[in-house]
Amino acid sequence: YGDSSRPVFVPQMEQSVHAHTGEVHKIRTFSLSEEDLKAPLPEDLLPPDHHSTGGPSMTTKVLTLSAWVCLTVLVLETGFKEIQRRFQYVHLRQMRAHRGGEDRSR
16 A cells, blocks of 8 residues: 555445435446456456457447547538638628729729
8 A cells, every 4th residue: 555656446336426416326446456457357348349359449440530530520611611701701891892992983
């Protein structure tokens, strides 16, 4: 217990902050010691594809990638719309100024 940086891993059932709502959510905090780290992980903690691929599953990678793509596209689209709006605004002002000048010259 001398090393304060390493948490003491004891499985505990803790009451959550929302205990006053009447529903006590049970939060399991996993604890690991040196022996636990050497022991194989319980099956339910491993992702389903862990054994077959030996790493993060392909679906997880694809999902993460598609999420990033969606995010990027969204950002780009909003950016382009904003730029277009500003250009249209400037263009309209130029057109009006131009027409105004023509009207005055007559």
